Amino acid sequence: MDPTLFTQLLISGILxxxxxxxxxxxxxxxxxxxxxxxxxxxxxxxxxxxLTYWVVxxxxxxxxxxxxxxxxxxxxxxxVTYYLFIxxxxxxxxxxxxxxxxxxxxxIQNVVLLFWSADFRSISLGYATDSLVxxxxxxxxxxxxMVSPARLIAFGLAILLSLAFYLFLKLSYTGKIIRATSQDxxxxxxxxxxxxxxxxxxxxxxxxxxxxxxxxxxxxxSVHPFVGFDFVLIMFVVVVLGGMGSVVGAMVSGLIIGVVxxxxxxxxxxxxxxxxxxxxxxxxxxxxxxGLFGLKEEEELEHIETID
Amino acid sequence: MKPLIDRPGSRPWLKVVPWIxxxxxxxxxxxxxxxxxxxxLILIFLWGAYAGAWNILAGYAGMMSLGHSxxxxxxxxxxxxxxxxxxxxxxxxxxxxxxxxxxxxxxLGVICFRLRxxxxxxxxxxxxxxxxxxxxxxxxxxxxxxxxxLPIRPDALLFSFxxxxxxxxxxLFLFLAVIAISYAIEHSRLGYYLTAFRENExxxxxxxxxxxxxxxxxxxxxxxxxxxxxxxYAQYVVFIDPSSVMRxxxxxxxxxxxxxxxxxxxxxxxxxxxxxxxxxxxLRAEMGTSLPGLHMIIYGVILVLVLLYMPQGIxxxxxxxxPFLRSP
Numbered sequence: 001m002d003p004t005l006f007t008q009l010l011i012s013g014i015l016x017x018x019x020x021x022x023x024x025x026x027x028x029x030x031x032x033x034x035x036x037x038x039x040x041x042x043x044x045x046x047x048x049x050x051l052t053y054w055v056v057x058x059x060x061x062x063x064x065x066x067x068x069x070x071x072x073x074x075x076x077x078x079x080v081t082y083y084l085f086i087x088x089x090x091x092x093x094x095x096x097x098x099x100x101x102x103x104x105x106x107x108i109q110n111v112v113l114l115f116w117s118a119d120f121r122s123i124s125l126g127y128a129t130d131s132l133v134x135x136x137x138x139x140x141x142x143x144x145x146m147v148s149p150a151r152l153i154a155f156g157l158a159i160l161l162s163l164a165f166y167l168f169l170k171l172s173y174t175g176k177i178i179r180a181t182s183q184d185x186x187x188x189x190x191x192x193x194x195x196x197x198x199x200x201x202x203x204x205x206x207x208x209x210x211x212x213x214x215x216x217x218x219x220x221x222s223v224h225p226f227v228g229f230d231f232v233l234i235m236f237v238v239v240v241l242g243g244m245g246s247v248v249g250a251m252v253s254g255l256i257i258g259v260v261x262x263x264x265x266x267x268x269x270x271x272x273x274x275x276x277x278x279x280x281x282x283x284x285x286x287x288x289x290x291g292l293f294g295l296k297e298e299e300e301l302e303h304i305e306t307i308d
Numbered sequence: 309m310k311p312l313i314d315r316p317g318s319r320p321w322l323k324v325v326p327w328i329x330x331x332x333x334x335x336x337x338x339x340x341x342x343x344x345x346x347x348x349l350i351l352i353f354l355w356g357a358y359a360g361a362w363n364i365l366a367g368y369a370g371m372m373s374l375g376h377s378x379x380x381x382x383x384x385x386x387x388x389x390x391x392x393x394x395x396x397x398x399x400x401x402x403x404x405x406x407x408x409x410x411x412x413x414x415x416l417g418v419i420c421f422r423l424r425x426x427x428x429x430x431x432x433x434x435x436x437x438x439x440x441x442x443x444x445x446x447x448x449x450x451x452x453x454x455x456x457x458l459p460i461r462p463d464a465l466l467f468s469f470x471x472x473x474x475x476x477x478x479x480l481f482l483f484l485a486v487i488a489i490s491y492a493i494e495h496s497r498l499g500y501y502l503t504a505f506r507e508n509e510x511x512x513x514x515x516x517x518x519x520x521x522x523x524x525x526x527x528x529x530x531x532x533x534x535x536x537x538x539x540x541y542a543q544y545v546v547f548i549d550p551s552s553v554m555r556x557x558x559x560x561x562x563x564x565x566x567x568x569x570x571x572x573x574x575x576x577x578x579x580x581x582x583x584x585x586x587x588x589x590x591l592r593a594e595m596g597t598s599l600p601g602l603h604m605i606i607y608g609v610i611l612v613l614v615l616l617y618m619p620q621g622i623x624x625x626x627x628x629x630x631p632f633l634r635s636p
Binding site: 031036037039085088089092093094095096097098099100102103104105106107109110111113114117118225229233236237240271272274275278279281282285286289 | 370372374420422423425426427429431433435441442444445556557560563564567571601604605607608615619
């Protein structure tokens with residue numbers, strides 16, 4: 001393969017992967033702590049995109065600033081969702097746990113469709129519209145590679161936010177409590193941790209993280225009521241590859257999936273690329289359900305999931 | 309709670325009730341002369357049977373599939389393509405589609421043999437999406453997103469009729485057949501094995517239940533019936549495209565019908581279809597297409613409310629509330 005093309009694809013893949021990483025951290029965090037798969041995760045991504053879009057549209061402020069301003073709003077949405085839908089089903093059957101978020105996702109998608117129609121909406125950055133040119137690097141036989149500034153900014157901020165969250169999880173006391181609850185809920189409870197509070201906080205943080213990812217990609221992708229579904233499928237792949245519940249796993253495999261996506265769309269075409277990562281997805285689920293960074297032994301994995 | 313032993317003679321007339329209902333269902337289409345209501349009836353039968361197929365896997369075996377649209381789509385596309393390409397009657401295509409779908413179901417079942425609950429749901433979700441992408445992208449075969457139109461030339465041998473009445477009776481037959489199959493499963497050794505597997509796999513295994521095998525049987529049955537319903541859909545609507553037979557919304561909808569009606573029960577999926585199909589039809593008749601997605605909002609809200617307040621579903625709740633319906 002031509003080194004220039006290779007570099008170009010690799011850069012595009014990594015830039016895309018950064019966004020996937022940030023968006024997936026919330027999903028894996030929620031699974032790790034609460035043992036539920038949030039099938040409505042993509043819808044929060046989509047709602048955050050819309051909110052950012054409307055703020056930019058009406059107040060003419062910078063989309064990145066708008067994304068940050070909206071954090072408390074998205075956090076609140078997370079809290080309300082937790083109380084209305086998640087908390088009542090935490091001790092229900094697996095059926096209820098799966099379909100409560102499936103139902104929520106259906107409701108959000110169609111409410112958005114009803115109010116804001118199926119139109120694709122997009123914004124463009126007023127600044128930095130020209131592609132940046134990297135290189136050439138004659139020593140590596142690489143000619144110029146083009147980078148879209150909007151993608152570069154989204155990637156930079158996404159990585160920054162992911163690392164900041166990782167440090168929060170590792171270094172802060174609250175982060176420690178979240179990790180403790182994730183590892184062993186009963187033990188955490190016995191140590192006097194208010195797990196209900198931690199669940200609420202975790203869920204809201206997870207929603208904020210995916211919301212941030214949604215806001216950051218608005219200058220790159222158009223928003224429509226079903227954009228969340230396209231993204232959430234990728235997030236599932238990322239989370240499963242990284243190991244469900246592993247934050248580091250989601251960050252690493254986000255980048256991997258970004259690169260895989262760009263290369264497979266180059267080789268087999270834009271339309272068929274999804275088939276590749278779904279096959280990857282099923283393959284991982286089958287061969288190693290605990291993923292690359294899975295914390296749990298496979299044996300244990302099989303046994304958590306007995307139906308009530 | 310169902311009594312373990314049927315006490316014959318306690319209320320013998322109750323045995324007659326199901327037959328009266330069946331008879332009423334047979335006569336009903338003859339009384340209704342209105343196409344709108346006949347259409348509603350056909351869709352109720354279609355969705356009731358399809359939800360019943362989902363219920364065999366999810367309700368009895370406890371494996372929540374989010375990819376059942378793929379089997380439905382396989383059925384619809386197989387029979388339609390065999391008809392369009394080779395002039396093969398959809399009656400045979402229906403069987404071919406069923407066999408093809410159950411082979412795929414078997415393979416999927418073998419591949420996913422270790423996956424439970426959330427993981428199984430995720431894998432089937434991906435599987436359903438692969439089906440959709442294939443239907444959209446293999447343009448030369450499936451016609452892509454433009455879909456395939458079926459010829460309209462009434463011929464009973466080609467599963468094509470001028471009026472709605474024949475479709476009503478075919479639908480009714482399939483609907484009753486699925487209910488009968490569900491009933492048979494529930495009251496057979498297989499049903500007990502499936503329930504044992506669902507409730508506690510290790511205990512079932514320890515008691516000698518070949519859990520792997522019974523799970524695959526449920527998978528095969530469920531995918532076969534789903535594909536048959538796909539063919540029925542294609543023959544009735546005479547147009548299929550990826551978004552009408554392969555989309556994730558279909559998988560969600562079929563699950564929703566069964567869950568709200570009463571998952572893991574013989575009649576639950578049928579009750580679900582009776583509740584939901586009229587809602588969608590009335591909304592469409594009242595509002596046309598001015599409010600897209602409104603019926604899905606209502607579906608979603610009902611699903612969430614049922615999961616929160618009566619997770620066993622409406623059917624079992626009715627049974628509990630109305631003493632007449634309670635098992636003797």
